[in-house]
Amino acid sequence: MRNIFILALKDIRVANRYKLVAFFHFVFPVLYAILVGYMMSGIVGLGVGMYRGTVSVAVADQDQSEFSAGFLRQLQAAKELKIHQVDFDTAKDMVRRRRCAAHLVLHKGFGSTSWLLTPGGQPRMRLVIDEARIAEGQIVRGMVYMQLMDYVRSHFLRSFTDNPEQNARLRAVFRAYLDVDTQLDSALKQQLIDLLHTWQSVEQTQSTSGGQPPSGPTLATESGRFKDNSILRQIFPITFPQGMIWAMLFSAAFYAISLVEERAEGTLQRLRMAPLTRLQLLLGKGLACMMNCLGTSIALLAVGMLFFGIRSNSYVLLLIGLLSAALSFSGMMMLLASLSKTPAAAEGVSLSALLIMAMLGGAMVPEVVMPPFARTISSYVPIKWAIMAMEGPIRRDFSLGEMAPYCVGLTLLGMACYVVGVFVFRLTED
Amino acid sequence: MIEIINLCKSFGSVVAVDGLSITIRKGELFGLLGPNGAGKTTAVRNICGLLRADAGSVQIAGKPPTDLSVRKKIGLAPQNLALYMDLSAEENLTFLARLYGLSGSRLRQRTDWCLDFAGLQPRRRDRVKTYSGGMQRRLNLAAALMHDPSILVLDEPTVGVDTQSRTAILESILTLRDRGCTILYTTHYMEEAQRLCDRVGIMDHGKLLALDTVGELIQAHGGKALIVLERGGNEERLTTDDPLDALSQLDWEDRPERLRIEPASLESVFLNLTGRGLRD
Numbered sequence: 001m002r003n004i005f006i007l008a009l010k011d012i013r014v015a016n017r018y019k020l021v022a023f024f025h026f027v028f029p030v031l032y033a034i035l036v037g038y039m040m041s042g043i044v045g046l047g048v049g050m051y052r053g054t055v056s057v058a059v060a061d062q063d064q065s066e067f068s069a070g071f072l073r074q075l076q077a078a079k080e081l082k083i084h085q086v087d088f089d090t091a092k093d094m095v096r097r098r099r100c101a102a103h104l105v106l107h108k109g110f111g112s113t114s115w116l117l118t119p120g121g122q123p124r125m126r127l128v129i130d131e132a133r134i135a136e137g138q139i140v141r142g143m144v145y146m147q148l149m150d151y152v153r154s155h156f157l158r159s160f161t162d163n164p165e166q167n168a169r170l171r172a173v174f175r176a177y178l179d180v181d182t183q184l185d186s187a188l189k190q191q192l193i194d195l196l197h198t199w200q201s202v203e204q205t206q207s208t209s210g211g212q213p214p215s216g217p218t219l220a221t222e223s224g225r226f227k228d229n230s231i232l233r234q235i236f237p238i239t240f241p242q243g244m245i246w247a248m249l250f251s252a253a254f255y256a257i258s259l260v261e262e263r264a265e266g267t268l269q270r271l272r273m274a275p276l277t278r279l280q281l282l283l284g285k286g287l288a289c290m291m292n293c294l295g296t297s298i299a300l301l302a303v304g305m306l307f308f309g310i311r312s313n314s315y316v317l318l319l320i321g322l323l324s325a326a327l328s329f330s331g332m333m334m335l336l337a338s339l340s341k342t343p344a345a346a347e348g349v350s351l352s353a354l355l356i357m358a359m360l361g362g363a364m365v366p367e368v369v370m371p372p373f374a375r376t377i378s379s380y381v382p383i384k385w386a387i388m389a390m391e392g393p394i395r396r397d398f399s400l401g402e403m404a405p406y407c408v409g410l411t412l413l414g415m416a417c418y419v420v421g422v423f424v425f426r427l428t429e430d
Numbered sequence: 431m432i433e434i435i436n437l438c439k440s441f442g443s444v445v446a447v448d449g450l451s452i453t454i455r456k457g458e459l460f461g462l463l464g465p466n467g468a469g470k471t472t473a474v475r476n477i478c479g480l481l482r483a484d485a486g487s488v489q490i491a492g493k494p495p496t497d498l499s500v501r502k503k504i505g506l507a508p509q510n511l512a513l514y515m516d517l518s519a520e521e522n523l524t525f526l527a528r529l530y531g532l533s534g535s536r537l538r539q540r541t542d543w544c545l546d547f548a549g550l551q552p553r554r555r556d557r558v559k560t561y562s563g564g565m566q567r568r569l570n571l572a573a574a575l576m577h578d579p580s581i582l583v584l585d586e587p588t589v590g591v592d593t594q595s596r597t598a599i600l601e602s603i604l605t606l607r608d609r610g611c612t613i614l615y616t617t618h619y620m621e622e623a624q625r626l627c628d629r630v631g632i633m634d635h636g637k638l639l640a641l642d643t644v645g646e647l648i649q650a651h652g653g654k655a656l657i658v659l660e661r662g663g664n665e666e667r668l669t670t671d672d673p674l675d676a677l678s679q680l681d682w683e684d685r686p687e688r689l690r691i692e693p694a695s696l697e698s699v700f701l702n703l704t705g706r707g708l709r710d
Contacts, residue, residue: 006525006529269506271529273505274501
């Protein structure tokens with residue numbers, strides 16, 4: 001064991017002599033965690049009403065009704081959107097020239113709200129999204145429909161409550177419809193009941209609030225984790241584990257290349273002349289890789305804890321997660337090194353294999369933008385398991401039992417890679 | 431000390447070593463010569479236990495070279511510079527010494543000895559990649575000596591170095607031989623082998639062509655000596671088994687302007703045995 005440590009320490013010392021290694025093993029993962037955290041905070045923040053960026057939308061109002069003008073004002077008030085009110089051709093052109101992520105056309109008849117009382121009815125408007133800006137387009141789609149619902153609701157509440165005499169008449173008509181056993185569609189009947197209930201509650205609220213109409217529904221800004229309105233505090237626990245995965249990926253690639261370089265340059269031959277078994281030699285490299293993975297991850301975690309509010313519900317479980325991930329990555333390193341004959345081949349094989357895994361595993365591309373088949377594949381990619389093993393104690397409050405499948409999977413994979421890697425290495429050495 | 435019996439090693443259809451049998455005595459400086467691709471390095475790797483032989487065996491002090499106790503006795507200076515270029519000379523040496531179990535004052539003592547031996551004391555803390563080729567070669571040799579081995583295997587240790595470094599390396603090797611170290615030395619520089627080696631084996635195409643002392647090899651395979659005379663701008667070349675007798679029979683009234691005698695050498699032995707055809 002002493003010799004394995006001596007070999008590992010030598011490798012770590014050599015690695016520390018490269019400035020680029022320090023960059024890729026520590027600086028890049030930290031930058032990744034922070035920058036991606038800030039970028040993600042915009043997208044995720046939208047979903048919880050805390051989006052801080054703006055998306056440009058060109059709007060062509062062909063209806064020119066009071067209703068459409070009111071809706072436009074509602075859209076313009078939304079801080080997430082930057083509305084350009086233009087004619088239809090200009091709206092199309094602005095999307096074509098990439099000045100807007102989408103254009104929205106409010107067709108003639110948009111102001112007629114009869115569609116609301118028709119099951120499956122749709123407003124007379126059309127939203128066209130730039131295909132190259134799908135993510136922003138989806139943000140626009142969500143915002144437009146949310147604002148529309150908000151506007152329609154407040155508009156109707158206002159209409160109903162502005163004229164008490166009309167309200168009484170309408171209510172009488174509705175009740176008459178509901179009391180008489182007519183052939184009314186059951187869905188429509190339910191809508192009328194809901195409307196009456198809403199009406200009733202609005203009137204009650206008005207009587208207690210001095211006649212002021214109630215404000216429209218607010219967007220959910222609190223749900224479990226989003227208590228303190230600090231979206232970044234919720235995003236960094238996602239991006240820091242991803243940064244740690246990047247550090248491990250680069251460590252695995254670096255040590256795979258280093259092992260093949262040692263073989264090509266002859267230092268491995270000198271080491272094999274020492275009173276060491278071949279297994280000890282390879283384990284020395286594996287231990288160096290593991291120590292590097294652990295060291296950089298812990299350093300990243302320390303940065304996250306000190307400056308970005310990262311916390312863990314169990315540091316023991318976090319250590320177990322880190323250890324199993326580090327073992328798995330060092331095993332992959334051994335396998336990749338054994339498959340390569342030259343340092344250039346090792347570099348190509350390691351980086352491409354690891355980057356593909358990173359892509360499919362969710363360390364590079366958020367899972368949400370993956371097509372269904374890629375999400376299915378993602379579940380079988382060890383990088384996904386490693387992310388879960390690290391996220392588990394950091395943001396998912398995993399118990400030992402919930403951590404076990406990921407940690408056991410990573411450990412078994414690491415050991416299998418070691419066995420195959422060492423076997424292939426021995427085979428190619430002789 | 432080292433007994434190589436009918437050693438064979440092939441790589442696919444290429445036969446690298448073909449029935450090599452040599453016995454190297456304790457304290458002997460044995461030279462293994464051969465042109466490029468003769469199989470010297472493969473033989474060395476087999477002798478050191480780095481390659482598994484297809485047939486035959488190697489015994490060092492009665493044990494196979496793969497035995498860890500035997501490994502401790504062998505120091506190998508490979509043909510490639512087997513050094514960590516981003517570590518200093520001192521770091522390279524101490525790392526290797528620790529693998530052989532050295533520590534404390536013994537480790538410091540051996541490190542200092544090796545740095546003195548390689549003439550690298552003043553640059554001991556500089557990274558190896560900043561050294562000249564000669565310094566790196568000397569360190570490559572010193573690294574093989576760190577654990578004070580009784581057997582030293584040197585695979586072309588003077589390749590690509592200047593005359594000063596080569597002289598220093600050759601003198602160091604003679605010092606080691608005088609200290610009782612058994613040395614296996616491979617080279618294709620004939621003058622080095624002629625100067626250093628007690629016995630020489632010449633191999634080509636994986637086979638051992640001749641094995642004896644330098645003198646005996648010259649006697650057996652060196653061919654005739656050459657006398658070159660220059661008279662009136664013309665050059666005369668005489669070949670003879672006995673240069674003294676040939677000189678006494680020359681016509682000295684027509685005195686030559688220049689005279690040169692080229693005795694048979696290890697180089698002529700080498701060329702006579704391996705031919706003059708170019709090797710890849």
